[in-house]
Amino acid sequence: MSEQKLDHFLGELRAAPSRMFFGYPSALSHIARHAQARGQRMDDLGIKVAFVTSERLYDEQRQQISKTFGCPVANGYGGRDAGFIAHECAEGGMHITAEDIIVEIVDRQGVPLPCGEAGEIVVTHLSTGEFPFIRYRTGDIGILDDGLCRCGRGLPVLKEIQGHSPDFVVARDGTVMHGLALIYILRDLPEIRSFKIVQESLATTRVCVVTESGLTREMAAKIEREFKARLGKEVDIQIKEIAEIPLENSGKFRYVVSNVP
Ligand SMILES: [Zn+2]
Secondary structure, three states: OOHHHHHHHHHHHHHOOOOEEEEOHHHHHHHHHHHHHOOOOOOOOOOOEEEEOOOOOOHHHHHHHHHHHOOOEEEEEEOOOOOEEEEEOOOOOEEEOOOOEEEEEEOOOOOEOOOOOOEEEEEEEOOOOOOOOOOEEEEEEEEEEOOOOOOOOOOOEEEEEEOOOOOEEEOOOOOEEEOHHHHHHHHOOOOEEEEEEEEOOOOEEEEEEEEOOOOOHHHHHHHHHHHHHHHOOOOEEEEEEOOOOOOOOOOOOOOEEEOOO
């Protein structure tokens, strides 16, 4: 959005404030930063809540939007092909709209995992007769919470949602690509049970894998070849077999981490 458009938008908002506000986190935080740069107060409009969805909401964005507009930010998960899946309550719980949707966390073979374990989020809709969604794979990684939310609602809660926007990786020649480009290489190998990719630098990428029955030389060669094809021929691909992929310190589950700025 141009400066002019942003000014216009802020003017409109002031002229006809609404109690709710919807948008992408990136767009709302952009508008908030602009208002702040202009020294324009926006926290006196009586906005009750800002709903954001479709993108990962970063903490800085939440703080920026909340501070500028003087309201809490409610995150929503879903909204793409699978429809809305979960909404954040005032206590911060991501409640699944379980009245008309079943959310399961499954492993690579599609077997449901218990609460607390990370796996792919699959959804089944109960109210879309004309276009059935049955165990639709979102490609996102999540963890179900087995506890009750402080807000008192009985709807189940998603503790963790990852993979909406996997980290980006950078090829040797500077090309920025989606982490999925690397994830798909390993996902397509049935012998690989789980994995983690860490781009240490432009020159080195580490790949940790957990395999079904041992990492063979052929498998390692194939992984190396495919990674080099995307990241660059000169890149050192270090493949290591481990027993289990540990969670991040934050308790999050990430397939790809890039330490390249
Ligand atoms: Zn709640």
